[in-house]
Amino acid sequence: MPEINFPFSNKLITWYLQNKRELPWRQTKDPYRIWLSEIILQQTRVAQGLPYYETFVATYPNVYELAKAPEEDVLKLWQGLGYYSRARNLRFTANFVANELNGVFPNTYESLKKLKGVGDYTASAIASICYQEPAAVVDGNVYRVLSRVFGVATPINSTAGIKEFKLLAQTLLDEKQPGVFNQAIMEFGARYCVPQNPACEGCIFSENCMAFTSRTVSELPVKLKKLKVKKRYFNYIVLLSIDHKTRLNQRLGKGIWQNLYEFPLVETTNEVSEGDLKREPAYRNLSEEIKINSIVKYNDTPIVHKLSHQHLITTFWIVETETLHGTGIAISEIEKFPVPVLIANFLNMFTFQ
DNA sequence: AAACCGGGGTC
DNA sequence: GACCCAGGTTT
Structure with missing residues (x-):
């Protein structure tokens, strides 16, 4: 565990409040819409998912409408987005929430994670954004930002890495505003601490970033081999x-x-x-x-x-x-x-x- | 732990 | 061509 001797969260959130994009799911805390947006955005860029989110919200304004829809209709709207199990699970979970939970989404990390298609990341995102539960998200952006700033070279797709980065994120989390912190670190990774050629000279963390000061930015995060196609x-x-x-x-x-x-x-x-x-x-x-x-x-x-x-x-x-x-x-x-x-x-x- | 699951953007 | 994206499930 790296030593943290600077106000990571404060700097990050200050940056976020000045640089965040206005996105439709940032205008609401409706768990249905937050859940929908998070499923759509799994392994998907905001630019690609955005039009799908708009279409889904317009077609299915609430969980009951989505629950009523035939799977084939949902798949048709999902067409082109990929990872189609997300769409099948989406409809399944809408059905479950509508019929078994009286249309009310679970409101804790643990209970959210039981929903089909909702894993560690998505449960943390919904719990923190909708219910202010202090659950840190770890997505591809978080891996990148933390591995660089704190110089963590543990492979992000190893069991040890998954544990280590989750713990580090949880330690850094601002428990008074977990939803803001989570969105801030992801936005920072997506818009500033990008995979290739980030503008490290002007970065808010340039003084503190282990990767920048040791000129290893291009080597982090570390990821284990890729499988052959x-x-x-x-x-x-x-x-x-x-x-x-x-x-x-x-x-x-x-x-x-x-x-x-x-x-x-x-x-x-x-x-x-x-x-x-x-x-x-x-x-x-x-x-x-x-x-x-x-x-x-x-x-x-x-x-x-x-x-x-x-x-x-x-x-x-x-x-x-x-x-x-x-x-x-x-x-x-x-x-x-x-x-x-x-x-x-x-x-x-x-x-x- | 490793394999599987899409399509698109970027360099 | 290689890498990555607001990951999750199955084997």
């Missing part, structure tokens, strides 16, 4: 029937994009030719069920869709078929389904006829 080969079968239908399947079970929709997928271990594709069992099952008239590759070079830990090397195949009867969906209905960005991008490029 896996390559997967996706072949999407875009059915076009003579009765102007296509088919979307819902992704069920484990894995990415759970409960979202996509075209029938043939996943292979390599990039495949048309001949290879036709020999794939998944494709053969499809062709046994549906009479196929023609097949043509849509994109000549594969589209590489990059996720944090997977590269999806994707080819779209346009397949004309006879009637799909009840097993297809009308082309005009397609925009109603929540789809991953990979599919949404294709739909924007491709014009159905």
Whole structure:
């Protein structure tokens, strides 16, 4: 534990009050809105999450409205934001609060943390902002600011690091205004003590910052290795029937994009030719069920869709078929389904006829 | 403890 | 290409 011999909290909060952004969730202490904003902002930049927050508040002004919504509607509004388990848990927890808790959110760190989708960070954020409970938040910004100012080189994604930084943040916390302190340290990390090339010369902590005085700013925080990205080969079968239908399947079970929709997928271990594709069992099952008239590759070079830990090397195949009867969906209905960005991008490029 | 879960911004 | 973002859950 580093020694603290300067007024960290006072300096930080003074900076915050002079430099904070006016954000919609800073205008309220309504736990529903604070909770909603915190879920949206998990692993998500303010600029990216802001329009989603506005849409959700407008569509679901309170927890009852959100609780009533079908999961598919929530996923549709969430489309493009990523980490879709957040949306599924959001709806689940809204339902729980509305039906089991009479619409009243838990008001302590411990009870908030029991909610699905609410972990240490989010429980601390809601408890401190809405209920003035002295619970320190530790997000990516906090790791960065504290590791630099106090020269802590413990890896932030190790068990020891998680404990050490939580304790340090809790020690520094201004217990008289925990919500302000928490937002201040995050704002400072997001806007001043940024990951790359921070303006250390003019920093309020330049005299006290261990990283700055020892010229190790670019080496902190320390983070343990990254895992290797896996390559997967996706072949999407875009059915076009003579009765102007296509088919979307819902992704069920484990894995990415759970409960979202996509075209029938043939996943292979390599990039495949048309001949290879036709020999794939998944494709053969499809062709046994549906009479196929023609097949043509849509994109000549594969589209590489990059996720944090997977590269999806994707080819779209346009397949004309006879009637799909009840097993297809009308082309005009397609925009109603929540789809991953990979599919949404294709739909924007491709014009159905 | 390690793996898994998205999409976008930045350098 | 590497790193990161107002993290959490599952294995």
